[in-house]
Amino acid sequence: MYFEFTEEQLMIQEAAREFAQTELKPGVIERDEHQKFPAEQIKKLGELGFLGMMVPEAHGGSGMDTISYVLAMEELSKIDASASVVVSVNNSLVCFGLEKYGTEAQKQKYLVPLAKGEKIGAFCLSEPEAGSDATSQRTIAIDMGDHYLLNGVKNWITNGSSASTYIVMAQTDAAKRHNGINALIVERGMPGFTVGAKENKLGIRGSDTHSLMFTDVKVPKENRIGEEGFGFKFAMSTLDGGRIGIASQALGIASGAYELALQYSKERKAFGKTIADLQATQFKLADMATEIEAARLLCLKAAWLKDKGLPYAQASSMAKLFASEVAMRVTIEAVQIHGGYGFVKEYHVERLMRDAKITQIYEGTSEIQRIVISREVLK
Numbered sequence: 001m002y003f004e005f006t007e008e009q010l011m012i013q014e015a016a017r018e019f020a021q022t023e024l025k026p027g028v029i030e031r032d033e034h035q036k037f038p039a040e041q042i043k044k045l046g047e048l049g050f051l052g053m054m055v056p057e058a059h060g061g062s063g064m065d066t067i068s069y070v071l072a073m074e075e076l077s078k079i080d081a082s083a084s085v086v087v088s089v090n091n092s093l094v095c096f097g098l099e100k101y102g103t104e105a106q107k108q109k110y111l112v113p114l115a116k117g118e119k120i121g122a123f124c125l126s127e128p129e130a131g132s133d134a135t136s137q138r139t140i141a142i143d144m145g146d147h148y149l150l151n152g153v154k155n156w157i158t159n160g161s162s163a164s165t166y167i168v169m170a171q172t173d174a175a176k177r178h179n180g181i182n183a184l185i186v187e188r189g190m191p192g193f194t195v196g197a198k199e200n201k202l203g204i205r206g207s208d209t210h211s212l213m214f215t216d217v218k219v220p221k222e223n224r225i226g227e228e229g230f231g232f233k234f235a236m237s238t239l240d241g242g243r244i245g246i247a248s249q250a251l252g253i254a255s256g257a258y259e260l261a262l263q264y265s266k267e268r269k270a271f272g273k274t275i276a277d278l279q280a281t282q283f284k285l286a287d288m289a290t291e292i293e294a295a296r297l298l299c300l301k302a303a304w305l306k307d308k309g310l311p312y313a314q315a316s317s318m319a320k321l322f323a324s325e326v327a328m329r330v331t332i333e334a335v336q337i338h339g340g341y342g343f344v345k346e347y348h349v350e351r352l353m354r355d356a357k358i359t360q361i362y363e364g365t366s367e368i369q370r371i372v373i374s375r376e377v378l379k
């Protein structure tokens with residue numbers, strides 16, 4: 001076992017770090033405050049190959065491995081989790097699913113522009129009454145022969161208004177329950193498809209989260225991913241990989257807050273010495289560093305298993321569960337180390353604390369991760 005990165009992996013990490021510092025950091029506070037989608041920055045990330053990282057070059061991607069993806073996600077998330085969630089959703093939930101399960105025609109038409117970053121994708125599973133219980137889909141796709149007639153509502157959709165390509169899960173045969181669900185590729189602009197208002201959120205405020213409404217949308221049969229009734233399995237398989245992205249996002253939020261707290265502790269003076277000289281601060285920093293390292297290793301282990309073609313569902317759930325809880329604990333401590341300054345926007349840690357919370361909720365809450373893990377360990 002070697003705890004070493006390849007030269008290529010280190011180059012990608014460095015490129016992501018550089019991008020985060022020079023392109024994401026300026027304006028991150030304003031984007032958060034005004035809920036502004038980082039459109040320019042996402043365009044540049046696409047040009048640099050960060051939106052189709054694991055897609056083969058033949059399909060417009062960068063042909064990188066999942067380890068590189070974890071490294072890039074950590075660096076981007078240290079600075080701007082609203083931008084990194086776009087990277088995570090586009091890479092893991094949209095491109096990965098299309099590459100693994102799409103037809104060659106679907107890949108040419110939809111995957112290539114998504115992997116090149118010319119277009120952005122969205123993954124639409126959640127509904128007002130189907131969150132953790134994703135089997136109870138109310139959105140319906142009636143089989144009309146050469147097309148499906150799509151009706152229903154999705155909510156909480158990341159990239160809701162900025163995407164062009166949406167993968168929508170919908171129930172076709174309710175009698176078959178989750179085996180009657182289909183995954184359909186829906187294009188922005190298809191008649192009957194409308195985007196609802198933007199959610200006003202606690203964290204990742206720059207990310208555009210919307211409800212989507214479908215009224216008699218005609219989706220051609222060739223836009224179905226996989227066999228009839230494969231949609232739920234498609235969604236679950238895609239989320240296994242997605243959780244590596246969100247775990248790495250949580251890791252980046254934690255390590256970003258930790259780095260700021262470490263730096264601040266060496267500068268801030270109280271009682272004639274720096275607060276880093278106080279054992280109370282030292283112990284906090286020691287716990288933060290230890291937990292972050294453990295979270296990083298879990299993320300890398302899940303990525304390594306995926307790259308090796310080995311089962312990684314349990315590992316990705318463990319990584320997401322642990323890293324997201326570390327993100328919450330570490331960001332709260334980072335605010336504490338900053339004292340009153342931690343409570344204001346200029347010092348960044350309050351935003352990271354707000355951003356951390358979502359990592360315990362989306363792509364399966366911490367409770368759902370515990371269900372996935374306990375099912376595996378009790379097998």
Ligand SMILES: Cc1cc2nc3c(=O)[nH]c(=O)nc-3n(C[C@H](O)[C@H](O)[C@H](O)COP(=O)(O)OP(=O)(O)OC[C@H]3O[C@@H](n4cnc5c(N)ncnc54)[C@H](O)[C@@H]3O)c2cc1C
Pocket residue numbers: 089122123124125126128130131132133155156157158159201204209358361362363364365366367368
């Ligand atoms: C900002 C944001 C972005 C999102 N982006 C997307 C997206 O792009 N695409 C998408 O499809 N969805 C997205 N989601 C939806 C997200 O995945 C769901 O919010 C999440 O899965 C939880 O579903 P819910 O909100 O309906 O909560 P519920 O399922 O109602 O859960 C409420 C509480 O009950 C707990 N609970 C539920 N069932 C169980 C159980 N069996 N055992 C123990 N506890 C349980 C949950 O853990 C939670 O604490 C996003 C959500 C947000 C807030």
